[in-house]
Amino acid sequence: xxLLSSTKxxxxxxxxxxxxxxxxxxxxxxxxxxxxxxxxxxxxxxxxGKVSEAGAEDHVxxxxxxxxxxxxxxxxxxxxxxxxNAFGPGVACTVCHNSNDPSKSYRGLDLSTCKGMIExxxxxxxxxxxxxxxxxxxxHLIRRLRNNRMPLGMGFENSTFTxxxxxxxxxxxxxxxxxxxxxxxxxxxxxxxxxxxxxxxxCTACHMSNQEPPSFHELNLTTYEGIMLGADSxxxxxxxxxxxxxxxxxxxxxxWQHLAEDRMPPGISPSEARDHPNTxxxxxxxxxxxxxx
Amino acid sequence: xxLLSSTKxxxxxxxxxxxxxxxxxxxxxxxxxxxxxxxxxxxxxxxxGKVSEAGAEDHVxxxxxxxxxxxxxxxxxxxxxxxxNAFGPGVACTVCHNSNDPSKSYRGLDLSTCKGMIExxxxxxxxxxxxxxxxxxxxHLIRRLRNNRMPLGMGFENSTFTxxxxxxxxxxxxxxxxxxxxxxxxxxxxxxxxxxxxxxxxCTACHMSNQEPPSFHELNLTTYEGIMLGADSxxxxxxxxxxxxxxxxxxxxxxWQHLAEDRMPPGISPSEARDHPNTxxxxxxxxxxxxxx
Amino acid sequence: xxLLSSTKxxxxxxxxxxxxxxxxxxxxxxxxxxxxxxxxxxxxxxxxGKVSEAGAEDHVxxxxxxxxxxxxxxxxxxxxxxxxNAFGPGVACTVCHNSNDPSKSYRGLDLSTCKGMIExxxxxxxxxxxxxxxxxxxxHLIRRLRNNRMPLGMGFENSTFTxxxxxxxxxxxxxxxxxxxxxxxxxxxxxxxxxxxxxxxxCTACHMSNQEPPSFHELNLTTYEGIMLGADSxxxxxxxxxxxxxxxxxxxxxxWQHLAEDRMPPGISPSEARDHPNTxxxxxxxxxxxxxx
Numbered sequence: 001x002x003l004l005s006s007t008k009x010x011x012x013x014x015x016x017x018x019x020x021x022x023x024x025x026x027x028x029x030x031x032x033x034x035x036x037x038x039x040x041x042x043x044x045x046x047x048x049g050k051v052s053e054a055g056a057e058d059h060v061x062x063x064x065x066x067x068x069x070x071x072x073x074x075x076x077x078x079x080x081x082x083x084x085n086a087f088g089p090g091v092a093c094t095v096c097h098n099s100n101d102p103s104k105s106y107r108g109l110d111l112s113t114c115k116g117m118i119e120x121x122x123x124x125x126x127x128x129x130x131x132x133x134x135x136x137x138x139x140h141l142i143r144r145l146r147n148n149r150m151p152l153g154m155g156f157e158n159s160t161f162t163x164x165x166x167x168x169x170x171x172x173x174x175x176x177x178x179x180x181x182x183x184x185x186x187x188x189x190x191x192x193x194x195x196x197x198x199x200x201x202x203c204t205a206c207h208m209s210n211q212e213p214p215s216f217h218e219l220n221l222t223t224y225e226g227i228m229l230g231a232d233s234x235x236x237x238x239x240x241x242x243x244x245x246x247x248x249x250x251x252x253x254x255x256w257q258h259l260a261e262d263r264m265p266p267g268i269s270p271s272e273a274r275d276h277p278n279t280x281x282x283x284x285x286x287x288x289x290x291x292x293x
Numbered sequence: 294x295x296l297l298s299s300t301k302x303x304x305x306x307x308x309x310x311x312x313x314x315x316x317x318x319x320x321x322x323x324x325x326x327x328x329x330x331x332x333x334x335x336x337x338x339x340x341x342g343k344v345s346e347a348g349a350e351d352h353v354x355x356x357x358x359x360x361x362x363x364x365x366x367x368x369x370x371x372x373x374x375x376x377x378n379a380f381g382p383g384v385a386c387t388v389c390h391n392s393n394d395p396s397k398s399y400r401g402l403d404l405s406t407c408k409g410m411i412e413x414x415x416x417x418x419x420x421x422x423x424x425x426x427x428x429x430x431x432x433h434l435i436r437r438l439r440n441n442r443m444p445l446g447m448g449f450e451n452s453t454f455t456x457x458x459x460x461x462x463x464x465x466x467x468x469x470x471x472x473x474x475x476x477x478x479x480x481x482x483x484x485x486x487x488x489x490x491x492x493x494x495x496c497t498a499c500h501m502s503n504q505e506p507p508s509f510h511e512l513n514l515t516t517y518e519g520i521m522l523g524a525d526s527x528x529x530x531x532x533x534x535x536x537x538x539x540x541x542x543x544x545x546x547x548x549w550q551h552l553a554e555d556r557m558p559p560g561i562s563p564s565e566a567r568d569h570p571n572t573x574x575x576x577x578x579x580x581x582x583x584x585x586x
Numbered sequence: 587x588x589l590l591s592s593t594k595x596x597x598x599x600x601x602x603x604x605x606x607x608x609x610x611x612x613x614x615x616x617x618x619x620x621x622x623x624x625x626x627x628x629x630x631x632x633x634x635g636k637v638s639e640a641g642a643e644d645h646v647x648x649x650x651x652x653x654x655x656x657x658x659x660x661x662x663x664x665x666x667x668x669x670x671n672a673f674g675p676g677v678a679c680t681v682c683h684n685s686n687d688p689s690k691s692y693r694g695l696d697l698s699t700c701k702g703m704i705e706x707x708x709x710x711x712x713x714x715x716x717x718x719x720x721x722x723x724x725x726h727l728i729r730r731l732r733n734n735r736m737p738l739g740m741g742f743e744n745s746t747f748t749x750x751x752x753x754x755x756x757x758x759x760x761x762x763x764x765x766x767x768x769x770x771x772x773x774x775x776x777x778x779x780x781x782x783x784x785x786x787x788x789c790t791a792c793h794m795s796n797q798e799p800p801s802f803h804e805l806n807l808t809t810y811e812g813i814m815l816g817a818d819s820x821x822x823x824x825x826x827x828x829x830x831x832x833x834x835x836x837x838x839x840x841x842w843q844h845l846a847e848d849r850m851p852p853g854i855s856p857s858e859a860r861d862h863p864n865t866x867x868x869x870x871x872x873x874x875x876x877x878x879x
Contacts, residue, residue, distance in 0.1 A: 037694070039693050065682060095369055277677050388656070399650075405661070
């Protein structure tokens with residue numbers, strides 16, 4: 001390579017030469033001439049500045065694995081299910097969920113086989129825990145790994161069957177109306193400390209208006225209108241706000257899910273990252289079709 | 294559900310209704326009408342307030358797994374043996390213990406198979422490391438995972454064959470008598486810093502009376518009577534105090550075990566929790582019979 | 587054992603007696619009378635004071651596994667490749683490297699099988715990642731686990747194809763001469779902040795002389811002579827200093843490797859220990875011949 005008078009010119013020359021070399025390399029790599037390898041695509045994306053900056057581990061998974069559609073193998077998913085600390089500190093999923101016999105395994109959920117994962121719980125009410133090929137973010141498996149039980153700090157040992165829990169559940173089941181029962185019995189619970197367990201702040205300590213900060217998720221649990229409006233109404237717009245109450249269906253209502261469902265593995269601290277890289281990989285496997293081979 | 298005049302009454306009504314619904318659910322769940330599923334039993338225990346409060350991870354294992362006798366599979370035990378960091382930071386057990394050939398594997402101990410785990414060490418003196426169906430707390434496998442070598446901070450690189458170690462061992466082997474040898478040669482070792490390794494406090498710095506605090510385990514190593522009385526004599530009563538010396542049998546004497554046995558995995562800090570959830574699960578598998586299928 | 591008048595004499599007597607007992611034990615242990623077991627050798631080394639003192643986890647691996655040539659099984663290596671956090675926080679190697687098809691797996695590198703590990707990358711330029719039986723410290727597999735990308739803090743998302751990177755690479759490829767191009771275009775890059783990425787100190791902030799401290803690895807990147815002299819010229823002597831530039835071969839030059847290669851698993855912090863116990867074990871398996879059975 002000849003020296004050029006201008007350093008800047010040289011930069012471009014050398015950079016271009018580098019590109020040519022690499023591009024020629026592309027032509028011979030892999031079996032198909034036309035198909036880029038994953039590494040080639042990543043290198044090109046780096047050059048084009050399409051790889052976004054961030055330091056966190058989950059971001060790495062996004063950039064290297066998710067964006068480039070690396071096929072996730074069931075073998076790795078099987079490892080995740082049976083390895084301690086796979087999704088943050090805690091025992092492996094398969095300790096409690098390793099058989100479809102509900103007298104041996106919680107919910108009759110068998111996470112030790114691909115078939116069992118796809119089948120879901122066998123204890124009534126039977127339900128799947130994800131749908132192959134679909135985004136599983138709101139489905140049982142992923143939300144149990146990501147969603148902290150509310151109020152923050154409530155451990156699994158605190159009942160989710162208290163009268164106050166039942167009041168909220170029944171109100172949603174009955175249609176989530178702005179009636180006397182709601183005003184007198186339900187709404188006050190959200191602004192009362194210890195309403196859903198000991199040593200707990202009121203829900204409204206964190207969810208008190210549509211402004212974030214200070215209100216997490218722009219969620220306002222102080223009024224009927226705020227509750228029915230839902231979360232992130234400023235960020236997404238009022239029409240696209242995330243509904244947290246589905247009238248008649250407590251199981252689908254985020255308010256109820258968060259009051260009733262413990263995050264897994266049991267005992268994990270709410271301060272552990274919700275977007276664990278392995279949770280992201282598990283989601284990717286599901287989106288890719290939850291293939292068993 | 295009709296609104297009632299009193300909120301309190303309503304609590305009970307709704308709670309009761311909730312219970313009825315769940316109870317009806319019970320009748321149809323599982324194959325056997327009479328047998329409760331694990332999940333059902335746990336829910337009932339939560340309602341009955343039988344689930345005790347605590348935050349730590351091992352407590353979760355107690356409540357969810359041990360109390361409800363979740364059957365532990367050998368497959369998970371095999372994972373624990375072959376996975377790094379399974380019992381706290383450190384390499385996997387099977388790195389050093391993966392064959393019954395003592396020229397390849399420490400003690401000829403094969404932790405990579407169920408048969409090998411049950412057989413124990415093959416190097417003489419051969420011994421099992423637990424008894425299937427029995428509480429393994431004092432047996433080799435579990436005590437090597439739980440018991441810190443004393444004095445705290447002594448790493449595996451500090452010999453357990455020093456003259457002072459031998460003096461204690463021989464004294465126990467000879468019957469642990471309150472004789473001149475004991476008074477002149479053995480007893481003083483417990484109150485001497487660095488007696489069993491460099492930069493070590495005296496044993497009596499932590500075990501100096503029957504009062505806890507300040508004396509750990511209510512153990513008094515300052516007198517013959519204190520040593521022979523044993524640990525936890527206040528908490529359990531003098532008759533049920535835990536003997537720390539078994540005359541004639543140093544290998545069964547806790548004093549000798551703690552002086553001579555390094556905690557595994559090698560290099561683990563004594564500050565790591567002794568009741569690791571996976572140690573609890575390993576113990577449960579043994580108590581359940583150490584089944585290989 | 588009779589009591590002796592002198593405590594010191596007794597020490598030796600008892601210690602000797604202890605040794606005799608143990609030595610007799612040796613004679614019967616194992617299949618071959620002549621061959622010591624690993625445990626026996628370790629005990630003897632402890633007695634002889636040949637076990638060196640240190641507290642760190644990797645030291646334990648050195649003393650217990652490496653020095654005594656414990657045979658590492660492929661089964662454990664396979665676990666390491668497929669287990670999250672095996673070499674520090676991060677996803678498992680096999681998530682991205684699990685097939686020899688470069689359209690599915692980065693570099694067409696299959697770390698999920700022993701054959702794939704030995705074959706190395708299948709994407710052109712094909713290359714092995716270690717040589718069975720040889721010290722792998724400088725080879726791809728181990729150096730990607732140990733070497734931090736420079737400047738410290740540069741994440742994988744920062745291009746290694748910037749014009750400045752290309753200038754260094756091309757200068758080495760062209761023979762690493764002390765010519766005008768070097769003086770005007772290359773040398774200044776080493777003393778310029780942000781030359782190889784955003785928010786980065788200059789190379790010479792850490793490598794500015796042959797004195798350590800303050801200059802890491804006694805490496806001086808401020809002059810042509812310093813660069814060509816290499817690292818650790820004081821500790822090893824000028825003749826044995828570690829060359830960091832191999833004229834004509836950027837891929838073999840440590841300067842280029844450190845500028846261009848990200849440490850694995852991706853996202854791992856440079857502050858994580860480079861000598862992870864499992865990296866040491868992986869190296870030992872390679873040195874032992876990378877046996878697949």
